[in-house]
Amino acid sequence: CQSEVSDAIVVTVGLLPCKPVITASGVTTLCDGGRVDLTAPLSTSYLWSTGESSQEITATASGSYTVQVSDGTCQSEVSDAIVVTVGLLPC
Secondary structure: OOOOOOOOOOOOOOEOOOOOOOEEOOOOEEOOOOOEEEEOOOOOEEEEOOOOOOOEEEEOOOEEEOEEEEOOOOEOOOOOOEEEEEOOOOO
């Protein structure tokens, strides 16, 4: 006797299932000399657009910041950028 064919299962290799989301410790529009900590979700390793490799970085300059995380086997997609603006407020 023959059984029915099961539904297909999709297997993705080489990417974590989602983009990491960067969390800012406060506002991202700062006065000169200001700073904001940017944190990636917990993972095994990190690669920020700045080249840093820790879970949390401190942004003190204007720019777009992204991160890619890895669990040791697979890498995530690159996160959406978080934009930090420094020095444009009437401080």
